[in-house]
Amino acid sequence: MEEQLIERAKQGDDDAFQQLIEQHLKTVEKFAFQIGVSPSHMEDVTQEVFLKVYRFIHKHNRGKFTTWLYSITLNVIRDFYRKEKQMKRKTIELQKYATQQTYIQDNFDEEARELHQMIHRLEDKYKIPIVLHFFHGQNYQEIANVLGVTEGAIKTRVLRAKQKLKAEYEKVGEQL
């Protein structure tokens, strides 16, 4: 079904492409949020992701579509925050931080909030593999394809990320 949609989208069928967006929008937003995209930036990021997918879909002819989509999302997020950094203004940053806090407050219970923040604090090289592995069901090889590194490197990173996360989780758990 998805293969057919991709083929139709490659032929320039905009309805098929819109169906692809509908199918994957939630995944892109979830991943972007987990990687650290502020809710106030979400629409800009998803727009840019699907714009890129639209531009290059005719070139996508090997590998899983979702793997490719995660790569594009990561590239867009990196670039988005690189630009943001250039235009950084403290007041705006504070407003965005407040928006994010309110959003997390509204959508997660206390335990989930803590765990989300712990993941959020991990370095990207640990955060991205663990997010893709635990919350997006990607296997090591698929994550390796997204990040352009070896499967072995991903195995190590997921293991270390899990150890770090678990240790902090248990530490916080004892304090509560």
Added chain:
Amino acid sequence: MSKDFEKSLERLNNQYDEMPTQSSSIKIMANIKKQKKRNWTWSKSYQRLQVAVLIALMIGIGYVLGVSQLMNQPDTAMEETASDQVGTMEGASFQAKQAESFDEEAGAVHESGEYDMGIFAAEEIDDSFLITITDEEGQEVEKQVKVFEDEQFSFSTYYDANFHVEEGVSGEGRSIQIYADYGEGPIEPLLFEMFQFESAMSYDNQVEAYRMMMNESGYTELESNDYLIEIGIPGQVVEEFLFQKDDVNVHVVPVERGEEYFFFKTSTVTNNNSEKIEYMEGYVRELNVILNQDHFMWIYN
């Protein structure tokens, strides 16, 4: 807090899944259509233009040939009967007439504007577009760029519309090179190169082979100043190397992409190279255009 870490991850995942979607697929699609009209149909319009030019050319040639053929028939008959009587003078006048009618037809076609090759040619060349970049002083400036895509290396990026892209294939491997051009032809040293070894080797062997290539070309290896790493590379950088020869520094980073390695290279010159030093500020800006993560994209997985 639950002591079962795995269960907590699962609970968190459920809450991620319950988050309301913020973007709208309809809005995204509408914006894509808007952008599509405005910006990036360059390659498609280029193809359409090529077809249009070809059709126009064929119609034009067919028309002109058809007309000249029609005019040719009575003249030829006349020439055949008259040639015995008046010799070569008639033939000469026929040729002049034929040339005249050809010019008239060509002029008419040109005047109508429909088959004006000049217009098509001008549009055909223009496959570049404008982007906004931030210059060294933090000012936003517009820049005319083109898209370069390479299927073999599976990447695409932007580069200055006036610059030159060259493909190099040698016994060792394949390279894509970009040379700056500020109006007087391609400038050495090269602005950017991506190189891949032909044969599959381990990372260490590839680095060793690259070093050997540089040494054989007369370069001396120096301690790296992480020039390229600081600019930012769109990929997993392993380490950076610096080579020098005749006041030219060559900065190289092997970039890991799955099981493959690509060697990214750029050049700077030392202060002794007064002839080229003025270009170096521009090189940083141009390299930023090429390596910008919004421009440089790995296409396949």
